[in-house]
Amino acid sequence: MKKALYLIIFFFLCINTSAQNNIPLKKQINAVEISTAPKIDGALDDEIWKNIPVATDFIQFDPTNGAKPSQKTKVKFAYDNSAIYIGAFMYDSSPDSISRGLSQRDNINNSDWFLVYIDPYNDAKTSFGFLLTASGVQIDLKATTEGEDDNWDAVWESSSKINNKGWVAELKIPYSALRIPKKDVQTWGLNMFRYINRNKEKNTWNFIDKKISGFLNQQGEMNGIKGIEPPLRLSLTPYLSGYIDKKSDGTDLSYNMKGGLDLKYGFNESFTLDMMLIPDFGQVQSDDQILNLGPFETHxxxxxxxxxxxxxxxxxxxxxxxxxxxxxxxxxxxxxxxxxxxxxxxxxxxxxxxxxxxxxxxxxxxxxxxxxxxxxxxxxxxxxxxxxxxxxxxxxxxxxxxxxxxxxxxxxxxxxxxxxxxxxxxxxxxxxxxxxxxxxxxxxxxxxxxxxxxxxxxxxxxxxxxxxxxxxxxxxxxxxxxxxATYTQRxxxxxxxxxxxxxxQNNNEIMNRVLLRYNIYNPFWKLLNMYHLLNVSYSTLFSPRKYTNMYIGYNLNTTFKNYLSIKFNFNSYPIERHDYFEARVPNKLYVRASSENSGLSISSDYRKKIAIDANIGSYKVNDNANELGYWFGISPRFRPNNKLCLNLNMNYDFTKNYRGYVEDRNDSIFFGRGNLKTITNTLNLSYIFNNKSSLNFRLRHYWSEVIYYEFYELQETGFLTNTTYNKNNDINYNAFNIDLVYKWQFAPGSELSVVWKNSIYKKEKNIIRNSYLDNIDNTISSPQTNSFSFKVLYYLDYKYLKKNRT
Structure with missing residues (x-):
């Protein structure tokens, strides 16, 4: 096995990489110092915008990497002692076709958008992203060599407007939203993205070659900023929240008021303290609970x-x-x-x-x-x-x-x-x-x-x-x-x-793996792209050094020119597996027969008012028990207008002749054989009033039941044998959650949220409910908890307060 792995490594080392030698030069743009700040209104008619250098000549990233964009884009940069100002004009030959779907902050829903990434240290390690949609929705991102993080939040100003030549994005990014080095002359890493939704076209200012790993290392530069002092970064976000909880067990209503504070302090130009006193996470969306029959913890x-x-x-x-x-x-x-x-x-x-x-x-x-x-x-x-x-x-x-x-x-x-x-x-x-x-x-x-x-x-x-x-x-x-290609040893x-x-999930493992990928990034035939992945691994225990499994997997992802995406996967354990964890006793062997599974999924064009995701798959275990299963799911999406969006996700999973651990008793370990069925339905409904307020409704019902009809005892050899054990271990599990959330951003960084949460968790043993309607009726009638809450956050920035006092 090792010789084969070394040969594979040698093979991909010899692959010709000459295509990577012609890396484009970094583009440069100058920011201009101004004495009077522009009004952030999306008009770009302030005097300061007239004589400023223009960043233009964007290059296509998708669908054809390196091609000329279908529309022109011009961007200008200005700065003063408090902020960097960005004026972007997205020319469009069909302004009435500009997509302007509304969404919550930090979400994109069927809209054109403009994104600027700023890397103040210009080291291609950390970049701060500010995205504005054509409908005025803000999204902030933080990119590192590990990827993009849309959980990062900043406070900044913006405005967008559509006119008869295209649309405008005007941004004011205060230095407090960035980490700026303390030096007189600044050179920042910079790249910009423009997305044209009707064409699914993404363009970048500095060319990003898909064949080169990473995108921060392919950014341009912004010069001209000098003489700025990194500001004092001090902000307070006090909160007040109230909860009314009611359980259906007859207990009285419970009331709870909370107050706390989130403090952010930049004690120099680069380091930030973020302290939360008396945190309150009561409004966080409920976790998706499941019936876990395996030996490992749920993540x-x-x-x-x-x-x-x-x-x-x-x-x-x-x-x-x-x-x-x-x-x-x-x-x-x-x-x-x-x-x-x-x-x-x-x-x-x-x-x-x-x-x-x-x-x-x-x-x-x-x-x-x-x-x-x-x-x-x-x-x-x-x-x-x-x-x-x-x-x-x-x-x-x-x-x-x-x-x-x-x-x-x-x-x-x-x-x-x-x-x-x-x-x-x-x-x-x-x-x-x-x-x-x-x-x-x-x-x-x-x-x-x-x-x-x-x-x-x-x-x-x-x-x-x-x-x-x-x-x-x-x-x-x-x-x-x-x-x-990748060779891994873990x-x-x-x-x-x-x-x-x-x-x-588990330790005590040695795993050797080879990943081989072949990607086609640009359109050909009727396809926009194609991605192949072959995964081969071989694993043993660390102690004692015993074989556990060999795995082979193949994945294919592709998107057609009509933006129908298809994914196919095939996975196989071609020889029997030696499982040392299912028995819940250290180093106790359970032999699993060889098995295969395959799946197919499709996703249609989300730009249309009605779109659909669907998947189907099956698997088979090659043993006398004839364990086999299948699953399918369908998820229609309805978007009748730019404000309303509904998504229903329905999934069904069934395993016949499922075999797994039941319990251990008096040094004997018992397994059961039966049928395992899981149905999951999730409804998401959102209504966006405007780019500052929204209402979201999420309902999830998860039903899983296992019905055993035969039991076995695990032998020292790892195989199962018949037993007289006949305890009823059937399980019927339901998780039902509702999360209704109203949010209103009434000022920059400040928010009011009102939430209703309903939760039911019920695990029944030895009770089987074959009818879905009977099961859901019983679930809704079960003990449950209702919580109604409000929370007010108010953002206070030291520099803003000081300016107003002055």
Whole structure:
């Protein structure tokens, strides 16, 4: 196997890369200093705009990379002591065809748009993006070598207008929204994007070659800015929120008022402190709960703004998972009750006291990030049903979380990082420490890369010390051109455990993998593009060194010239798998037969008022049990006008002769065989009143049931044998959520939100409901929680307040 991998590496090293030699020169544009700021009204009729250099001659990125755009674009830049001003004119031969769909802030809905990316350090590592749609919706982005982050938010001014020659975007970006180096003469990295929705055409000012990996390394430059002083960056965002909660168990309404503060302070030109005192995340969208029958924890995406904004540094080495902070108490499920006691209150989340972030970059390209968060003691309430007495049980003690990361920029768009996470529950004498590192080393032409990451974990408890484990992941890749390839080796020891502040489903693994890609970026025949991926991997345990699986996968993605996109995938485990985790006993073998699955999905043109996504697939396990399954889904989208959008997502998944772990008893491990069915329906409805206010409704119903009809006992050989075990383990699980959200941005950075949330979670054992209508009726009649809340945020900027006082 190793010889084959080395041959593959040698093969892609020999691929001709001459196409990458002719990298275009950086474009240059000068910004002009002004004494009087323009009015941000989308007119561009202020005197200051008349004699300013023009950035033009955009180049097509999509659909034909490198072609001439269908429409002309002109952009001008001006600056003063407080802000950079941008005036962009998007000429259009058919102004009545300019798409102007409305959406929430930070979302695009069927609209033309203009985007400017500014990199004040001009190091192609971090760039701040400001996007304005033709309908006036603002979107802000932060781009790094890891990708784009649309969770980053800034406060800036803008206006857009459509006229008989096209449309205008006028922007005022205060220096407080950027990180500016302290020097007299500035040279900023710069690129601009224009999107013409009716043609699905994306153009850029400085050419971005799709065959070259990355886009920050293909930016132009803005010169002419000099003599500006980085401003004092100080802002306060106090909040006030109120909650009314009602449970259907007969308890009274509960009322709760909260107040807190988000403080942002730039203590020099490059570093920013972001502190949240008494955080409130009660209005965050509900997690999509599922029935998890597997041995591994379910992963949920972070939705709390504080932990998603500007946190790309914290993702180094794969050791930080922010949802550990404020998560379910560690002893939530370990409460011991007397025969006459019941639990009357058991919080599912620990309460954050405060959270603090510090991020920034030095003049020599060293990025530094720090995070601290604290959660208070969490208690469950126990009531004696005979005496009526109540007692408290601590489910998690005060916990302190820390993270520190250093990231040094290197030549050729490369970097090296060191990161540490540390969690302490002092009262329990429990601490967890993980130290990691990662780096990317690109060659000068940005055609090859050595990518590596790794970490060492250490867990100390009151019963044992120094449980030390480690992992590393090394990739050697050809990263540019039509043909790309990667060889990966990943090793995780059997004691590696980052899960007190990170997320890892399982450790104890050695995996070798080869990825081969062939991409066609420009239109040919009836297609706009085509992407191929072949994935081959071979895995073993780390200790003992035993085979686990071999995997082969193929993916094909393509888009037709009518913008119908198709994806096909085929996945196979061609020989039997040795699963050492399904049995829930360390190193206990379960042999899985070879299997295959394939899927097909389509997505139609979203520019049309009615569009559709659909998928279908099946899989088969090659054993005597004849396990097989199929799935299909359909998601119609209706957009009758520029304000209203409705999306219904319906998915059905069925497995016949499903086999999996049921329970272990008296040193015996039992598996069940049965049918597994899952139906998920999600309705999203949004109405956008204008570019400042919106109403969104989301309803999700998830129903999963497993019906067992045969049981087996797991043998030492890893195979199943018949048993007399016949316990009823059928499960019927429902998760029902409604999130209704009204938002109004009544001032820059300030917002009013009103939210209604309804939640039902019901897990029934030994009860089967074959009828969907019967099941949904029973679910809606089940105990549920309703929450009505409001929250007001008000943004206060020091410089603005000082100016008004003066």
């Amino acid at each position: 949920f995406n972070e939705k709390r703004a504080f932990f998603t904004e500007g946190t790309e540094l914290y993702e180094k080495a794969e050791i930080f998972y922010s949802k550990r902070i404020g998560a379910k108490p560690v002893k939530y499920d370990d409460i011991e009750l007397n025969s006459s006691e019941k639990i009357t209150e058991n919080p599912q989340e620990t309460q954050l006291i405060n959270a603090t972030k510090i991020t920034g970059k030095t003049k020599k390209g060293l990025s530094i990030g720090f995070l601290n968060a604290m959660t208070t003691n969490t208690f469950a309430t126990i009531k004696d049903t005979i005496t009526g007495n109540k007692r408290k049980v601590k489910t998690q003690a005060f916990t302190n979380y820390n993270l520190l990361v250093l990231d040094q920029s290197l030549k050729n768009n490369s970097y090296i990082s060191i990161i540490n996470t540390n969690m302490n529950r002092f009262e329990d004498n429990y601490s967890a420490n993980v130290t990691g590192a990662d780096f990317i080393l690109n060659n000068k032409k940005n055609t090859y890369a050595l990518i590596a990451k790794g970490a060492v974990s250490q867990v100390n408890t009151d019963t044992s010390n120094n449980k030390i484990g480690a992992y590393y992941d090394v990739d050697f890749s050809k990263i540019s051109g039509n043909f790309r 090793v995780e020891t059997d004691k590696y455990n980052p899960n007190d502040m990170g997320f890892l």
